[in-house]
Amino acid sequence: METIRVIYVSSKTTLPMNRCILRYTRTMQSIEEHSVFHYALTGDIEGLQKHLENECNSGNEEPLEDLFWEKDEMGRNALFTACMLGRSTTVRELLKHGAQVNECTARGYSPLHCAALWGQLETVKTLVELGADMQAKNFRRERAMEVASRYSKMDCAEYLTWAEAKQDLQSYVTHVRDTIADPEKVQGKLNKEDKNICTNTCSVKSDWIQNAKNPSIQDFIEQRRHLEDIINPILSKLTTQPEATAKASKN
Template sequence: MQSIEENAVFHYALTGDIEGLQKHLENECLSGNEEPPEDLFWEKDEMGRNALFIACMLGRSTTVRELLKHGAHVNECTARGYSPLHCAALWGQLETVKTLVELGADMQAKNFRRERAMEVASRYSKMDCAGYLTWAEAKQDLQSYITHVRDTIADPEKVQGKLNKEDKIICTNTCSVKSDWIQNAKNPSIQDFIEQRRHIEDIIIPILSKLTTQPEVTAKASKN
C-alpha cells in the first residue's frame, strides 16, 4: 500500500502540478484500463481527505476538474460528512466553489453538524462563498421547480385526465418563459430568483391543485 507521500495523484494535488497530473492520469487510462485504478483516488490523509478534497481546500480548480473528469466523486464525503464543496467553502475558495457547483456538487449535503456548505462558509466568515452559494441555491430552487412542473404534466399517472389542454399549455409556456429568463437574465440577484419562483407558483399551483382534487363523481359517491 502506498503512503500519502508516494501516491502520485495526492502529490500532484498538493503541489498543483496540473501537467504532471494530466500526464499521470492519461498514462493510467492508456495502460489498458477504461477507468483509473481504485487506488488513484482512495488514498486519504489522517482527516479522511483524498486528493480531491486537498485540491478544493487549496483552491486548485483546474486540478479539481481533472480529478472529476477521471473518476473522482464530486459528492464524496468524509466520515464527518464534509463534502468537497464544504471544504472549498470553509477555506474561502470561491472559484473552486463555483467549479464544484457547475460540475454537480450537492449544495444540500450536510455535515455531522447538519450544516450545508453555505452554512459552513458563513460560520467561518467566508462571506463571498456564502453569498455565492445562497445565490446558487436560489437559482437551483427555481430550476428544480420548473423541472418538477414539467415532469408532473408529462406523467399520465399523475395527470389522469385532470388537466385540460389549456392547463398543459399554460404550464408548458410558463416553464419555457422562466427557463429563458434563467438563461438570459443579466446578473440576476437572489431576490430576482425568489420573485421568479413566486411568480411561477402563482400561475402553476392553482392548476396543479386539480391533481389532488377528487373527481366530482367520486366525491359525490363518497358522500353517499
Template sequence: MTSIQTEIFTCVLSGDVESITGYFEREGVTDEAQEKDMCGMKDEVGRNALLTGCMLGRSDVVRELLTHGARVDEQTVRGYSSLHLAACWGHLQTVRTLLELGADTQAETFRGERPVDLAQRYSRTDCADCLILAEAKQDLMSYVAFVKDLVSDPEKNLTKEEKNICTRACSAKSDWIQSVKHSTVSDFIAQRKDIENTLQPILSKLSAQCKHQQHFCIALKSLHNVGTILY
C-alpha cells in the same frame, strides 16, 4: 493503495495539474480509472485527492480530477463534502467550479450543516453569497422540473390547454435561467413566485383532485373494515 494514487495525491498537494493530466492521459490509465478509484488515497482524517484539492483551493486540479471520474459529492466519515471544504476555507473560485460541475449544495455534515452554513460560520462572506445564489437558482430549477413531471404524468388528467400553459411557463423560466447574467437571489425568488402565480389555478385543481382521491380511499378502506367486522 497504488503508486499512481500516491503520485496523484502528491501532485494535488503541490498543485501540479500538468502531471495529473499526464497520468490520466497516459495509455491505459483511463481504463484503469474506470475500474479503480485513482483518487482514492486518503490522508489521516479521511480526505482523498479531490477533498484535499478543494481544501487547498486548487480549482484547476479540482476540475481535472472531476473531469476524469472523481466523485464530486463524496463525503468524509463526518459528512464533509468537497463543497463544504472549499466553502469553509474561503476558496470562492473552487466553490464556483464545484457548483458548475454539479456539487450538491444541500449535503450535510454530521452536525447537519450545509456548505453555506459553514461559509457563514467562518465568515467566508463571498462563498456564502455564492452558495445562497446557487441555492436560489436550484430552487427555481427544481420547481420547473416538478412542473414538467406533472405535465408528463397521465394520471393528473390535465387538459391540453393546461399542459400547454405549464409547458410555456417552464420553457420561459428555463430560457431565463440560461440567458440571465448578473442575477441576484431576489431575481430567482421573483421568477419562482411568477411561475407559481401563473400555475396556481392548475395546481389548486390538482390539489383538490388529490384530496378527493385520498378521501375516497379512506372511505373505501372504512367500508372494507366494516365488511370484515360484519362477516
C-alpha cells in the same frame, strides 16, 4: 492500505494562507512521489495530467477510482486537498478521471464543504458547475453555505445562497414539466389550456434563467413566486377528487 497523516491548520488562523494550509508530520516517503495525492498537494497540473493519462492508457483493469485511495487522517483524498487549496483546474482533472464530486468524509464533509470553509470561491463555483450537491449536510447538519458563514467566508456564503436560489427555481420548473407529462398524475384532470399555460410559463422561466443579466437572489425568489402564482391553481386540480368520486365516497 497506509493512511497519510497530513495536518490541516484551522482556517480561522490569521497566518498567511501559504504558511498555514498544511504541514507534513511524516517523512516524504509516506506520499508516493508520482501519485494523484502528490500532484494535488504540489499543484503540478501537467504532472497530474500525464499521470492520469498514463493510468488510462496502461491497460490496468483496476477502476480509476482506485487512484484516489490515499487519504489524510480526516478521510480526505486528493480531491478534497485540491478543493481546500483552491486548485480549480486540478479539481476538473480529478473529476474527469473518476473522483466523486459528492464523496463525503466520515463526518459528512463534502469537497464543496471544504472549498467553502477555506474561502476558495472559484473552486466553489467549479464544484457547483460540475454537480456538487449544495444541500448535502455534515455531522453538524450544516450545508456548505452554512459552513462558509460559520467560518466568515462571506463571498462563498453569498454565492452559494445565490446558486441555491437559482437551483430552486430550476428544480420547480423541472417539477412542473415532469408533473404535466406524467399521465398517472394528470389522469385527465387538466385540459389542453391548462397544459399549454404550464408549458409556456415554464419555457418563459427557463429562457429567463438562461438569459437574465446578473440576476440577484431576490430576482430568483420573485421568479419562483410568480411561477407558483400561475401554476399552483392548475396543479391543485390534480389533488381534487372528481365530483362523482367524491359523492361516492360520502355515501
